[in-house]
Amino acid sequence: MLPSMIPARIIEEKRDGRTLEPSALAAFLEGYFRGEVPDYQMAAFLMAAYLRGLDDGETDVLVRCMLESGSTLDLSHLPGPRVDKHSTGGIGDKVSLVLAPLAAELGLFVPMIAGRGLAHTGGTLDKLEAIPGFRTDLSVTRFKEVVRRVGCAIMGQTQEIAPLDRRLYAMRDVTGTVSSIPLIAASIMSKKLAEGLTGLLLDVKVGSGAFMPEEERAQELAEKMVAIGRARGLPTVALLTAMDRPLGVAVGNGLETEEAIECLRGQGPADLREIVLAEAAEMLRLGNPGLAAPDALRRADAALGSGEPLERFRRLIEAQGGDGSIVDRPERLRTAAVRAEVRAEAGGTVLEVAPRPLGEAMIALGGGRTMMHQPIDPGVGFEVRVRPGDAIGRGGLLGVVHAKDEAGLQLGAATLRSVVRMGAAGDVVVRRPLLGRRVPPTESPAES
Numbered sequence: 001m002l003p004s005m006i007p008a009r010i011i012e013e014k015r016d017g018r019t020l021e022p023s024a025l026a027a028f029l030e031g032y033f034r035g036e037v038p039d040y041q042m043a044a045f046l047m048a049a050y051l052r053g054l055d056d057g058e059t060d061v062l063v064r065c066m067l068e069s070g071s072t073l074d075l076s077h078l079p080g081p082r083v084d085k086h087s088t089g090g091i092g093d094k095v096s097l098v099l100a101p102l103a104a105e106l107g108l109f110v111p112m113i114a115g116r117g118l119a120h121t122g123g124t125l126d127k128l129e130a131i132p133g134f135r136t137d138l139s140v141t142r143f144k145e146v147v148r149r150v151g152c153a154i155m156g157q158t159q160e161i162a163p164l165d166r167r168l169y170a171m172r173d174v175t176g177t178v179s180s181i182p183l184i185a186a187s188i189m190s191k192k193l194a195e196g197l198t199g200l201l202l203d204v205k206v207g208s209g210a211f212m213p214e215e216e217r218a219q220e221l222a223e224k225m226v227a228i229g230r231a232r233g234l235p236t237v238a239l240l241t242a243m244d245r246p247l248g249v250a251v252g253n254g255l256e257t258e259e260a261i262e263c264l265r266g267q268g269p270a271d272l273r274e275i276v277l278a279e280a281a282e283m284l285r286l287g288n289p290g291l292a293a294p295d296a297l298r299r300a301d302a303a304l305g306s307g308e309p310l311e312r313f314r315r316l317i318e319a320q321g322g323d324g325s326i327v328d329r330p331e332r333l334r335t336a337a338v339r340a341e342v343r344a345e346a347g348g349t350v351l352e353v354a355p356r357p358l359g360e361a362m363i364a365l366g367g368g369r370t371m372m373h374q375p376i377d378p379g380v381g382f383e384v385r386v387r388p389g390d391a392i393g394r395g396g397l398l399g400v401v402h403a404k405d406e407a408g409l410q411l412g413a414a415t416l417r418s419v420v421r422m423g424a425a426g427d428v429v430v431r432r433p434l435l436g437r438r439v440p441p442t443e444s445p446a447e448s
């Protein structure tokens with residue numbers, strides 16, 4: 001241990017709002033990784049960092065230590081651009097499942113390292129694991145092989161990829177220290193920088209279901225991550241997208257995978273499709289600097305309509321050990337024992353569909369975790385059939401609850417009724433635009 005690095009002093013310095021010496025912070029983080037600093041001191045440090053913040057220099061040290069705790073994938077042999085996207089997390093966000101095969105269809109290689117549900121938000125790995133046989137615990141060698149053969153692969157973080165982040169992420173999840181701009185930025189960027197990419201798109205969620213509900217904080221997070229990527233030579237773009245209501249209709253692991261397959265068939269909810277196409281176009285431009293935005297969008301639209309990305313999704317599933325025939329009969333993912341419709345007790349205009357309580361109810365229904373490594377039920381969840389602005393009559397369908405028993409149905413029905421806030425007929429609803437700001441606002445020299 002360096003003489004300047006006494007863990008309790010580091011915690012005190014941060015607690016009192018001082019900026020840490022880079023070498024002392026690095027020694028503290030490395031000491032934790034080697035097992036020389038105990039969990040309780042790291043938990044105290046994370047809370048101090050959460051409350052006091054980390055400046056750019058400190059955040060950079062955190063990114064570097066996380067990145068260097070593992071290895072970086074070398075995918076330079078692949079004959080095309082390597083572009084990934086990462087979302088900061090939301091409710092009903094199944095975009096990655098559609099985007100990975102679509103982007104691969106557009107000629108990009110997508111080596112996606114994804115996460116599990118965190119706090120009230122869902123995770124891509126849990127959604128994919130709803131498919132019988134699907135493995136997300138690939139070795140790095142197998143992962144690289146699937147990316148080369150299929151054009152995309154999706155796996156979880158391994159011991160080889162930013163393992164320090166993996167440990168800190170799990171600790172933040174249970175210590176109330178998730179929604180911190182520098183901690184989220186460093187966590188996401190350390191994983192993405194380890195993927196050996198040539199371009200990165202970030203989907204930064206904003207609204208009551210996001211970790212950063214306010215626009216200014218979401219914008220700050222987006223700017224911080226874009227700056228980290230670019231400082232390390234990775235062309236990075238962020239899009240702010242709405243999370244003041246669930247995305248799409250389905251909320252729940254199996255239900256969301258089914259909806260992603262519908263979208264790959266050219267069907268499914270319009271909001272999901274709009275986000276998928278906008279993000280595919282951004283990824284395409286990151287891989288092909290100079291391509292005009294309308295051309296990129298046209299190509300993404302044509303590719304999604306061709307049916308080829310669905311076939312690529314089948315290949316991805318099969319390459320990762322899953323049952324590819326699920327793309328022909330995705331309704332097999334509806335495995336909940338019981339389901340029930342929930343109807344409006346009074347008519348009017350839907351003012352709000354609050355996403356966060358739906359995410360929290362998912363955990364209570366058994367579709368999310370209260371403890372690390374807890375098994376989850378992929379069948380449970382919600383179909384949310386109303387959007388803010390809809391006019392519905394008394395007895396109109398609010399949604400469908402999928403549960404494992406009668407108690408779950410009751411809980412789900414009460415949740416659905418409480419998240420849909422009704423106003424009078426004719427009330428005007430102001431909702432956040434689905435696609436918000438881009439960071440940077442327009443192309444900058446660093447993108448090309």
Ligand code: URA
Pocket residue numbers: 087088089115118169178183184185187188
């Ligand atoms: N996703 C991550 O990978 N890390 C965070 O801290 C939050 C969302």
